[in-house]
Amino acid sequence: MNVFIAGFQHETNTFAPTLADWAAFEAGSGFPAYRRGPVVIEAYRGKAIPIGGFIEAAEAQGWTLTASGWAGANPSAHVTREAFERIAGDIDADLRAALAGPGVDAVYLDLHGAAVTQHLDDPEGELLARIRAVVGPRVPIVASLDLHANVTATMLSVADALVAYRTYPHVDMKDTGALAATLLARRLARGSREPLAVRRLDFLLPLNAQSTMTAPADAVYDELLRLDAAHGTVLSFAMGFPAADIAECGPVIWAHGEQAEAAVAALFARVDQPRSQWRLDLKAPGAAVTEALALAAVASAPVVIADTQDNPGAGGDSNTTGLLHALLAAGAGRRFPGQVALGLLADPEAAAAAHAAGEGAQIEVQLGRRVPTWGGQFSDEPVRARATVRALRDGHVVLRGPMGMGGEVRLGPSACLEVDGVLVGVCTLKTQMLDRELYRFLGIAPEAMKLLVNKSSVHFRADFAPIASHILVAKAPGPMAADPADLPWTKLPAGMSLRP
Numbered sequence: 001m002n003v004f005i006a007g008f009q010h011e012t013n014t015f016a017p018t019l020a021d022w023a024a025f026e027a028g029s030g031f032p033a034y035r036r037g038p039v040v041i042e043a044y045r046g047k048a049i050p051i052g053g054f055i056e057a058a059e060a061q062g063w064t065l066t067a068s069g070w071a072g073a074n075p076s077a078h079v080t081r082e083a084f085e086r087i088a089g090d091i092d093a094d095l096r097a098a099l100a101g102p103g104v105d106a107v108y109l110d111l112h113g114a115a116v117t118q119h120l121d122d123p124e125g126e127l128l129a130r131i132r133a134v135v136g137p138r139v140p141i142v143a144s145l146d147l148h149a150n151v152t153a154t155m156l157s158v159a160d161a162l163v164a165y166r167t168y169p170h171v172d173m174k175d176t177g178a179l180a181a182t183l184l185a186r187r188l189a190r191g192s193r194e195p196l197a198v199r200r201l202d203f204l205l206p207l208n209a210q211s212t213m214t215a216p217a218d219a220v221y222d223e224l225l226r227l228d229a230a231h232g233t234v235l236s237f238a239m240g241f242p243a244a245d246i247a248e249c250g251p252v253i254w255a256h257g258e259q260a261e262a263a264v265a266a267l268f269a270r271v272d273q274p275r276s277q278w279r280l281d282l283k284a285p286g287a288a289v290t291e292a293l294a295l296a297a298v299a300s301a302p303v304v305i306a307d308t309q310d311n312p313g314a315g316g317d318s319n320t321t322g323l324l325h326a327l328l329a330a331g332a333g334r335r336f337p338g339q340v341a342l343g344l345l346a347d348p349e350a351a352a353a354a355h356a357a358g359e360g361a362q363i364e365v366q367l368g369r370r371v372p373t374w375g376g377q378f379s380d381e382p383v384r385a386r387a388t389v390r391a392l393r394d395g396h397v398v399l400r401g402p403m404g405m406g407g408e409v410r411l412g413p414s415a416c417l418e419v420d421g422v423l424v425g426v427c428t429l430k431t432q433m434l435d436r437e438l439y440r441f442l443g444i445a446p447e448a449m450k451l452l453v454n455k456s457s458v459h460f461r462a463d464f465a466p467i468a469s470h471i472l473v474a475k476a477p478g479p480m481a482a483d484p485a486d487l488p489w490t491k492l493p494a495g496m497s498l499r500p
Helices: 022-026 039-044 050-061 081-100 123-135 153-158 173-190 217-231 260-272 285-298 322-329 348-357 461-467
Strands: 002-009 064-072 106-111 141-145 161-164 196-200 234-238 252-256 303-307 340-346 362-367 383-393 396-398 408-410 414-419 422-427 451-454 470-474
Touching: 002 039, 002 050, 002 081, 002 123, 022 081, 039 050, 039 064, 050 064, 050 106, 050 173, 064 081, 081 123, 106 123, 106 173, 123 141, 123 153, 141 173, 161 173, 161 234, 173 234, 196 260, 217 234, 217 260, 234 260, 252 260, 285 303, 285 322, 285 451, 285 470, 303 322, 322 340, 322 383, 322 422, 322 451, 322 470, 348 362, 348 383, 348 414, 348 422, 362 414, 461 470
Parallel strands: 002 064, 002 106, 106 141, 141 161, 303 451, 303 470, 340 422, 340 451
Antiparallel strands: 196 252, 234 252, 362 383, 383 414, 396 408, 414 422
């Protein structure tokens, strides 16, 4: 059996300031750079991404694979028309070539599920539909999705089976690819699609409430696994990406299997009530720093603050300064000299200035940007300060934490700058602070810090929770709304609640 495989990964914050053009898919910063053809199989086999798990599972089944392109770019505003059509065009051309050559018995797609392009609100549904039009109704199509997917009716109707991650931080990406292979094997053995049940929730879930390392999501996914075992189903609960202004934004529960209806009904009841279980405790920047400093004074391990609204894993550009201003105003670096760190701040000009000056130099620097957020609002002003260049690096980092194990990011010229006792990790290209190596490569030992400010919402917990004494979530001005009710929505249906 020959399986055609491809991937398209983008999480689109339609309220964010920066588009994802073709260069974003070629950058190889937060995601691997674009690859196409047999190199996809060799590069990703066994890697900690869905297609890596699918490749391993497919080869264990004895299936042969024909690879097209795998494209991923950091979360941002809309994917440009040109970038999407180039990706989709490559997949279409390779699919037609495969049909004319070895043939195609099935299709697997490694998708995110929350992409929006300049011309399409549901590009994943469109991509699935285009593939279906080429292969016809009898060829099975399966896809893996991110836990934050905004799953549409088109996606569910066109694909034979879909399955989403079950962890956030996403430490089961590879496992989800393997589960997609299991669903494909079930579909082939049955000879037709398994029964499908779907329930859509009518409220948005804040991103920080979706962490499966904390209540209530941890218990919800435990229940999902129990229900699968009891009913013989493959359940998915995509909690949605609550910053995509499309009509089908929001959480969806679905299942494949003979008892799909019963499994979905039981999980829906667990998620839907009480809705208050999903509410958040968010802190203003000054309050978060004040509390963190008090905790750090007596704690034996670092206190971590999540700078959630500038999360580059959710559409931020990792360049806002609200938490840095708060640290400096509170004298955090004077209280704990060299033991307070913030990372990573994407600032190409500051990184270039540091490299031009050299290690040990003192430079006058402007850090960060004042960027538009939503509703005519802006983030804080840049920080203007005298900084000491503590370390310089080329930005090539091999990740070692639970999410990115073995993966590589290329951040361009990078530096560690010390500003009034605060260590600021500066890079040229943005990436989310989800791995301790993103501090270590700049000479910052995260375990030795009293206070860490991470530009991340939840993914950092996978590698930082084991070393943290406390974790706080701060709401500093930035492009990714921690509270979906803050956003100026235009396309959500009238019955959709902006808060649980």
